[in-house]
Amino acid sequence: MLRYVFRRLLTAIPTLFVIVTVAFFLIRVAPGGPFNQERGLSPEIRANLEAQFGLNDPLWLQYVHYLGNLLRGNFGPSYNLPDFTVTELFAKGLPISVQLGSSALVLALLLGSILGTIAALNQNKIADYSVIALATAGSTIPTFVIAPVIQLVFGLSWKLLPIGGWGDGAFINKVGPVLTLALPQIAIVARLMRGSMIESLRSHHIRTARALGLSDWSVVVKHALRGAVLPIVSFTGPAAAALLTGSIIVETIFSIPGVGRYFVDAALNRDYTLVMGTVVVIALFTIVFNLIVDLLYAVVDPRVRYD
Numbered sequence: 305m306l307r308y309v310f311r312r313l314l315t316a317i318p319t320l321f322v323i324v325t326v327a328f329f330l331i332r333v334a335p336g337g338p339f340n341q342e343r344g345l346s347p348e349i350r351a352n353l354e355a356q357f358g359l360n361d362p363l364w365l366q367y368v369h370y371l372g373n374l375l376r377g378n379f380g381p382s383y384n385l386p387d388f389t390v391t392e393l394f395a396k397g398l399p400i401s402v403q404l405g406s407s408a409l410v411l412a413l414l415l416g417s418i419l420g421t422i423a424a425l426n427q428n429k430i431a432d433y434s435v436i437a438l439a440t441a442g443s444t445i446p447t448f449v450i451a452p453v454i455q456l457v458f459g460l461s462w463k464l465l466p467i468g469g470w471g472d473g474a475f476i477n478k479v480g481p482v483l484t485l486a487l488p489q490i491a492i493v494a495r496l497m498r499g500s501m502i503e504s505l506r507s508h509h510i511r512t513a514r515a516l517g518l519s520d521w522s523v524v525v526k527h528a529l530r531g532a533v534l535p536i537v538s539f540t541g542p543a544a545a546a547l548l549t550g551s552i553i554v555e556t557i558f559s560i561p562g563v564g565r566y567f568v569d570a571a572l573n574r575d576y577t578l579v580m581g582t583v584v585v586i587a588l589f590t591i592v593f594n595l596i597v598d599l600l601y602a603v604v605d606p607r608v609r610y611d
Contacts, residue, residue, distance in 0.1 A: 484554050534601065
C-alpha cells in the first residue's frame with residue numbers, strides 16, 4: 305500500500321507540472337495585462353510597474369522564475385491587490401471555503417445516502433418516486449437560483465437566517481451557503497445510491513444472506529450497503545475538490561470572503577499570479593482527494609489490492 309501511495313505521489317509531480325505549464329502560457333495568451341485597466345496610469349508608470357514585477361522579461365524567463373518561486377512555496381504578489389501576496393489571500397480565504405465545502409459534502413453524503421437507500425428499498429413505490437422527483441429537481445435547479453430563494457424565504461420573509469455575510473464564522477451565517485452547496489450534491493448522491501443499492505440488493509450474495517435467514521437490517525447495512533457505497537466513494541473525490549476550493553456563485557451571492565471568487569476576479573483583471581495560485585490549489589486538492597478515494601476503495605472493497 306505504501307509503495308502504491310509513493311508511486312501515485314511521484315506520478316502527481318509531472319501531472320502538476322503539465323497543469324502549471326499549460327495554465328501559465330494560456331493566461332498569457334489572453335489579450336491585455338494586469339495594469340492595462342488602471343485608469344489615469346501614464347505609460348511611464350505602467351512600464352515601471354511591469355518592470356518591477358518582471359513582466360517585461362521574455363515569457364520563458366518569467367516561466368522559469370515562476371517555477372523557481374513555486375518550488376519554494378512562493379506564489380508571488382497579487383498584481384491587483386498590491387497589499388497582499390497570493391499566499392496571504394489563500395491563508396485568509398481558504399479556511400472559510402474549506403469549512404463551507406466540507407460541511408456541504410458531509411451533509412450531502414449523509415442525506416443523499418439515506419434518501420437513495422430508502423428509494424432503493426421501496427422501488428417503484430411512492431417513496432421511490434418522491435426521491436427521484438426531488439433528486440431530479442435538485443440536480444437541475446442551478447445554485448444561482450437556489451441561493452436567492454433561500455435568501456428571500458429564510459432571510460427576508462421568515463427572518464430566520466442572515467441574507468449574507470460571514471459573521472466571523474457564526475453557525476447561522478453558514479446555514480444558507482451550506483444548504484445551497486449541498487442540495488445539488490444531495491440529489492446526485494441520492495441517485496447514485498439508489499441505482500447502486502438496487503443492483504447490490506439483486507446480487508447473489510444478498511440472496512444467499514436472505515436465504516440464511518438474516519434480518520433485513522443486517523442484509524442492508526452489513527452486506528448490501530458495502531457494495532452500494534463504491535460509486536459514492538468515486539464521486540466523493542472530484543466533489544470534495546470542487547466544494548472545498550470554493551464556489552464562485554455561492555460566495556459571491558452570500559458575500560462570503562472565500563477563495564472561490566478570487567478566480568473570476570483574477571482572470572478578469574489579468575492577475576496572473578492569483579490565477580496561477582488558484583489553479584495550483586485546485587489541482588493539488590484534486591490529486592490528493594483522488595488518491596484518498598483510491599485508498600478508500602481498498603478499505604471498502606477487500607477485492608481491491610494495490611500491492
